[in-house]
Amino acid sequence: MRADALLALLLLAAPTVLRAQDLGFDVHFGSRHGAEFTARSSSWWSSKVLFDSGFSDPVPGEWDVLLIQGVLPDPNVRFQAARSGGSWVDLDVTRGPDGRFWAKGKFPRKAGPVRLRALDAGVAGESAVSIYGAEAFADAPETPAPSLPPSRGPVDPGAKPPLVHGRAEWRAVPPVNPYSPDPMPWRVTLHHTDGRYTTNLAESLEETRFIQDFHQHGRGWSDIGYHFLVDPLGNVLEGRPLETLGAHTLSNNEGNVGIVLLGTYHAPKNDQPTPAQLAAVASIGRFLVKRFGIDPASLKGHRDYKQTDCPGDLAYPKLPELRAAFGATAPVPSARKPRRVRVSPVATAPDWDGGQSRPLGL
Numbered sequence: 001m002r003a004d005a006l007l008a009l010l011l012l013a014a015p016t017v018l019r020a021q022d023l024g025f026d027v028h029f030g031s032r033h034g035a036e037f038t039a040r041s042s043s044w045w046s047s048k049v050l051f052d053s054g055f056s057d058p059v060p061g062e063w064d065v066l067l068i069q070g071v072l073p074d075p076n077v078r079f080q081a082a083r084s085g086g087s088w089v090d091l092d093v094t095r096g097p098d099g100r101f102w103a104k105g106k107f108p109r110k111a112g113p114v115r116l117r118a119l120d121a122g123v124a125g126e127s128a129v130s131i132y133g134a135e136a137f138a139d140a141p142e143t144p145a146p147s148l149p150p151s152r153g154p155v156d157p158g159a160k161p162p163l164v165h166g167r168a169e170w171r172a173v174p175p176v177n178p179y180s181p182d183p184m185p186w187r188v189t190l191h192h193t194d195g196r197y198t199t200n201l202a203e204s205l206e207e208t209r210f211i212q213d214f215h216q217h218g219r220g221w222s223d224i225g226y227h228f229l230v231d232p233l234g235n236v237l238e239g240r241p242l243e244t245l246g247a248h249t250l251s252n253n254e255g256n257v258g259i260v261l262l263g264t265y266h267a268p269k270n271d272q273p274t275p276a277q278l279a280a281v282a283s284i285g286r287f288l289v290k291r292f293g294i295d296p297a298s299l300k301g302h303r304d305y306k307q308t309d310c311p312g313d314l315a316y317p318k319l320p321e322l323r324a325a326f327g328a329t330a331p332v333p334s335a336r337k338p339r340r341v342r343v344s345p346v347a348t349a350p351d352w353d354g355g356q357s358r359p360l361g362l
């Protein structure tokens, strides 16, 4: 069957109303995405307000959900948000043992900027709170953009996939709904997580589990949105299974493999993509080109599809060299040799933390 005929069939077979996929508007406060503040226990005479963002820049559309995520060392901080002209709404906080958190609030559906504040709810001592990102969105059906696959190069079903740390290793939970098949991808999109810039594999596994929870229960998606996650050490982690429809690029998820860099490659955090990380992305790309005949020129950044910082000002300029590497036949040397990981049942997943594996308990 021709690829475009197959695509048409798949689109017909897809459920008529898909859950919003990547519908969020980035929320900026004074042209900054995210914020930092110090949580310090207040006295009876002092204000309980630890942080007040002031009103954000305009949000380009109607929204009814506000979602923030970052690092919250002290759990005794309450978050509230208000739309201009509206009252304060409490955000429900979900927090892992490492302090990674996301928080969500529901609002009447309307347009308008948002103001965020944090309150002392029994803070002990002093700790630094980071809000990596804030997004506002409304649930709506996804309308796939009319886009057909370009001509393919040769396809090699026997192409060897890259070594990955499988879902069992990061203790993935099953998808909320069955996956939609997407068997012959024809394009690739690069993202950043706008999250933690991890410094070892244990952190990357925990961060990936956190992102799955954030995507499933924060954004309301079926599973983690991306197909591959690449940490700064060059470790590749398996996201949503390849050959299933991703949830990372609004209206353009069909045939699209999502690769995400762990970290925030944008001001003010300015994490740097590492050579090992770029080599790992290149190895995934070379595999995709060989396996599916994908045109290396089809590699884009998320911002090529939508108004977003993603994948960040520091990662976006790497796209030309990545496209060249996707099409190259010679292997790009990796600074670090990934180890082959056997996918094992969740109950017997290897401990990643020197025998002290700890589920996030989310």
Ligand SMILES: [Zn+2]
Residues within 6 Å of the ligand: 190, 191, 192, 248, 302, 310, 311
């Ligand atoms: Zn993105």
